Amino acid sequence: MVAANLDAEAEQFQRDGYLVVRGLASAPEHAALRALVDTMLDPLQGPVEFEADVGYPGAPKNRADTGGLTPRRLLHAYSRDPLLRAWARDPRVGARLRKFFGGRAPYVSQCHHNCIMTKHPGFSSLTSWHQDIRYWSFQRADLISTWLALGPERRANGALLVIPGSHRLEVDALRYDQALFLRTDLSENQALIAQAKMVELDAGDMLFFHCRLFHAAGRNETDQLKCSLVFSYHDEFNRPNPGTRSAVYPSVAVPVSGA
Numbered sequence: 001m002v003a004a005n006l007d008a009e010a011e012q013f014q015r016d017g018y019l020v021v022r023g024l025a026s027a028p029e030h031a032a033l034r035a036l037v038d039t040m041l042d043p044l045q046g047p048v049e050f051e052a053d054v055g056y057p058g059a060p061k062n063r064a065d066t067g068g069l070t071p072r073r074l075l076h077a078y079s080r081d082p083l084l085r086a087w088a089r090d091p092r093v094g095a096r097l098r099k100f101f102g103g104r105a106p107y108v109s110q111c112h113h114n115c116i117m118t119k120h121p122g123f124s125s126l127t128s129w130h131q132d133i134r135y136w137s138f139q140r141a142d143l144i145s146t147w148l149a150l151g152p153e154r155r156a157n158g159a160l161l162v163i164p165g166s167h168r169l170e171v172d173a174l175r176y177d178q179a180l181f182l183r184t185d186l187s188e189n190q191a192l193i194a195q196a197k198m199v200e201l202d203a204g205d206m207l208f209f210h211c212r213l214f215h216a217a218g219r220n221e222t223d224q225l226k227c228s229l230v231f232s233y234h235d236e237f238n239r240p241n242p243g244t245r246s247a248v249y250p251s252v253a254v255p256v257s258g259a
């Protein structure tokens with residue numbers, strides 16, 4: 001029964017480049033994670049990427065500007081706490097990743113994403129259209145990220161937008177800007193972006209998405225913090241290229257049974 005569901009999920013993932021598993025974390029599980037994250041936000045525990053650091057549209061320009069020290073990502077989630085490590089290596093996640101990787105064993109990267117994404121009321125910036133692989137360096141552009149919602153994610157608080165199937169596109173280099181975001185002034189990019197879908201999540205829902213999937217997100221216009229736990233995975237035969245930032249910390253094997 002579980003295997004049949006995983007097959008169907010894998011088929012959908014391969015086709016669309018993303019998949020949402022509803023209620024993967026139970027209410028006590030996501031409540032415990034959210035309570036843990038709250039302790040990391042007050043007092044703020046580093047390392048942290050601040051809104052002023054991202055340089056995204058709407059972000060304060062400097063840390064000294066109003067809102068500049070608004071946390072955007074609590075970095076190094078894996079090494080922060082045993083509960084976060086357990087989630088990165090949860091067998092329910094691992095079993096799916098192995099399916100999506102065609103039977104190859106998944107490893108969690110400590111170099112990429114590996115963070116708690118926060119979007120605070122007041123000073124959150126939007127993220128333009130991009131593929132996560134743009135700054136990563138692996139033998140193959142075939143990684144998968146997981147995004148566990150720790151509260152509701154809707155348009156109003158900056159839910160993710162994705163372009164289904166875009167992980168299979170070959171996009172000419174001229175269609176990106178210097179920071180490797182899709183140029184929105186080009187009609188062919190506008191036609192692609194017009195296919196976007198919003199990924200609405202509730203606490204405990206997990207989004208799996210491919211590193212070549214184009215995605216974007218808006219600001220948090222509500223008065224409530226949004227936060228999500230995000231890890232990235234590669235398979236046992238897809239290693240980070242030596243000497244790159246993708247190889248700085250070792251990846252960790254993920255158990256795949258017990259899903």
Ligand SMILES: O=C(O)CCC(=O)C(=O)O
Nearest residue numbers: 117126127132215216217
């Ligand atoms: O929440 C957001 O603004 C999107 C973040 C994102 O796409 C990323 O960090 O790759």
